[in-house]
Amino acid sequence: MKKNRNLKQSDGKIPSEDSQPRLYSEFSSWFHLLTAPEEYAAEAKFYRNSIISACSFPPRTLLELGSGGGNNASHLKAHFTMTLVDLSPGMLVVSKSLNPECEHLQGDMRNIRLGRLFDAVFIHDAITHMTTEPDLRNAIETAFVHCKPGGGALFCPDHIRETFRPYTEQGGHDGSERSMRYLAWDWDPDPADNTYITDFAYLFREGDKVRCEYDRFIMGLFGRDDWLRLITEVGFQARSIPFEHSTNEHYSGEVFLGIKPA
Secondary structure (H helix, E strand, O other): OOOOOOOOOOOOOOOOOHOOOHHOOOHHHHHHHHHHHHHHHHHHHHHHHHHHHHHHOOEEEEEEEEOOOOOOOHHHHOOEEEEEEEHHHHHHHHHHHHHOOOOEOOOOOOOOOOOOOOOEEEEEEHHHHHHOOOHHHHHHHHHHHHHEEEEEEEEEOOOOHOOOOOOEEEEEEEEEEEEEEEEEEEOOOOOOOEEEEEEEEEEEEOOEEEEEEEEEEEEEEHHHHHHHHHHHHHOOEEEEEOOOOOOOOOOOOOEEEEOOOO
């Protein structure tokens, strides 16, 4: 097993690919065999409706920070002109193969500045990679800086502190020439801090050869009041809404909206 390689840098520089979890670097080409774009249709509809509800005008342009493999964008792009930002070059390659019509940019959600405004901003579960309150605040501030007055931002953490429970899940998919399966275990070794751990075991099959690899993610865990306070501090009007389309009870069951005053 290789040692944990998680995103910890907060000095304004883009971390090297080696500092990211293995799924986002050396295993990025397997991403759509871990989680398939078609599985995101129902939740993407929920995100779209939530984004629209946060805006005082019909939103047409959408900035997604931490866009990953582009699974949500593959559904949202039918409704918005999208700009996709991710830290990982490998994940951007995966997303471009799925969403060639979208603009793709490499950058860190904590400090990227594009010098333009969007009707709305969306950060899916990539926001959970913010493991300290300053990093989380910086990511929320990036959303505020890029959001038009009267627009809105949607933040979707996997967990909040009040509802976190240890959980194990499994899945994966078959491709035309290779297949992948995974086991993921969410657990919290120190309930007093702002993080939890997700340990992954991956099985990669190519032909009749199968290998097993390990990965670890250190993820952020903040309370509802923390979320609402930080969203308010950067200048948004903050609101928590139920995640109505969550089919998995181990997720937080709520997401957060930031409404930028007109």
